[in-house]
Amino acid sequence: xxxxxxxxxxxxxxxxxxxxxxxxxxxxxxxxxxxxxxxxxxxxxxxxxxxxxxxxxxxxxxxxxxxxxxxxxxxxxxxxxxxxxxxxxxxxxxxxxxxxxxxxxxxxxxxxxxxxxxxxxxxxxxxxxxxxxxxxxxxxxxxxxxxxxxxxxxxxxxxxxxxxxxxxxxxxxxxxxxxxxxxxxxxxxxxxxxxxxxxxxxxxxxxxxxxxxxxxxxxxxxxxxxxxxxxxxxxxxxxxxxxxxxxxxxxxxxxxxxxxxxxxxxxxxxxxxxxxxxxxxxxxxxxxxxxxxxxxxxxxxxxxxxxxxxxxxxxxxxxxxxxxxxxxxxxxxxxxxxxxxxxxxxxxxxxxxxxxxxxxxxxxxxxxxxxxxxxxxxxxxxxxxxxxxxxxxxxxxxxxxxxxxxxxxxxxxxx
Ligand SMILES: Nc1nc2c(ncn2[C@@H]2O[C@H](COP(=O)(O)OP(=O)(O)OP(=O)(O)O)[C@@H](O)[C@H]2O)c(=O)[nH]1
Numbered sequence: 001x002x003x004x005x006x007x008x009x010x011x012x013x014x015x016x017x018x019x020x021x022x023x024x025x026x027x028x029x030x031x032x033x034x035x036x037x038x039x040x041x042x043x044x045x046x047x048x049x050x051x052x053x054x055x056x057x058x059x060x061x062x063x064x065x066x067x068x069x070x071x072x073x074x075x076x077x078x079x080x081x082x083x084x085x086x087x088x089x090x091x092x093x094x095x096x097x098x099x100x101x102x103x104x105x106x107x108x109x110x111x112x113x114x115x116x117x118x119x120x121x122x123x124x125x126x127x128x129x130x131x132x133x134x135x136x137x138x139x140x141x142x143x144x145x146x147x148x149x150x151x152x153x154x155x156x157x158x159x160x161x162x163x164x165x166x167x168x169x170x171x172x173x174x175x176x177x178x179x180x181x182x183x184x185x186x187x188x189x190x191x192x193x194x195x196x197x198x199x200x201x202x203x204x205x206x207x208x209x210x211x212x213x214x215x216x217x218x219x220x221x222x223x224x225x226x227x228x229x230x231x232x233x234x235x236x237x238x239x240x241x242x243x244x245x246x247x248x249x250x251x252x253x254x255x256x257x258x259x260x261x262x263x264x265x266x267x268x269x270x271x272x273x274x275x276x277x278x279x280x281x282x283x284x285x286x287x288x289x290x291x292x293x294x295x296x297x298x299x300x301x302x303x304x305x306x307x308x309x310x311x312x313x314x315x316x317x318x319x320x321x322x323x324x325x326x327x328x329x330x331x332x333x334x335x336x337x338x339x340x341x342x343x344x345x346x347x348x349x350x351x352x353x354x355x356x357x358x359x360x361x362x363x364x365x366x367x368x369x370x371x372x373x374x375x376x377x378x379x380x381x382x383x384x385x386x387x388x389x390x391x392x393x394x395x396x397x398x399x400x401x402x403x404x405x406x407x408x409x410x411x412x413x414x415x
Pocket of ligand 1: 296299307332407
């Protein structure tokens with residue numbers, strides 16, 4: 001990713017280069033005047049340009065037009081606060097007008113570029129029966145590089161969500177035919193939690209209780225129409241930042257910090273409570289408890305860091321082999337579990353034994369050379385009315401037998 005900074009102050013361009021390279025993996029080109037900006041724009045593709053308005057050879061913000069003419073998102077970073085000029089430039093389609101007030105202005109600009117990069121992968125659904133309003137919101141969102149999908153009422157929005165379950169933000173009007181904004185939000189919240197999707201309600205209705213009702217029904221935020229361009233962007237960005245934060249918290253609570261597979265807590269939340277009904281609805285369930293053989297020796301021979309690399313690669317191979325269909329979790333240390341739902345014991349045994357032979361024959365490449373490991377596995381299949389703890393106890397006994405019989409083998413628990 002390449003970013004152009006058009007700035008005649010050496011101090012400011014140095015600060016921006018430092019902050020941008022710190023926040024993002026990117027190349028930064030600096031143009032101190034319009035002539036050099038023109039040259040650089042002619043020979044490179046830029047993700048975004050950050051431009052001053054007052055340059056030695058272009059004192060009237062001419063560089064903004066040049067950047068926008070090439071369809072490059074433009075952030076104005078200026079020392080002069082001119083409300084009329086600001087309004088004119090926002091209408092021209094710049095991403096933002098940032099005043100150089102203090103160091104936070106530069107940090108804000110770098111974070112904004114990072115958000116633009118993130119926004120490219122974020123799908124936003126706009127539900128509104130007014131074509132004019134929909135198109136306006138679309139244009140604002142596209143200035144910030146979001147992927148935008150439109151729906152003209154609540155029912156059409158629900159259909160769109162079925163086809164695009166990866167939509168991260170829903171912006172919905174209140175008054176719509178067939179299904180209004182409240183009906184839509186109530187339906188959406190039955191399928192998508194607050195960690196999965198954010199919702200912003202909109203309305204031009206003068207009823208002041210609407211904002212609270214939107215939020216009580218499951219929206220994250222509310223905006224009164226007509227709204228100011230920048231308020232819209234601030235609300236969208238804050239809502240998505242909160243969603244990102246929730247996702248991060250969820251990941252910290254449910255994923256293993258080293259290997260990124262699920263952790264023990266996630267596994268037990270998934271299986272502890274509803275084991276019989278889950279098994280009945282999905283058919284059989286088998287658990288594989290896998291423990292790397294003589295892992296202490298790996299640590300003692302190559303060091304703890306290489307031990308970590310081995311664990312990461314082992315988890316990656318488990319995920320590659322089973323992660324798409326089954327739950328893979330690290331129970332702690334060098335012990336992992338895979339829950340094979342819907343598979344009988346014979347098929348599960350074949351899969352685990354195949355994984356075992358492949359692991360043995362494919363050394364792990366580490367920073368300290370190749371390391372060959374083997375794995376012992378205990379395999380238990382669900383018995384009527386059994387708890388997950390009991391199943392794991394039986395899988396653990398089978399694992400003990402696998403270790404006792406010489407390791408590098410899969411042992412089946414007694415039913
Ligand atoms: N590198 C690394 N080592 C870990 C981690 N968690 C646990 N270990 C080490 O894993 C080793 C497990 O050793 P043991 O329980 O004796 O088992 P083992 O050497 O694999 O022997 P068997 O299981 O009997 O084949 C210990 O040395 C732990 O310190 C980790 O996150 N990273």
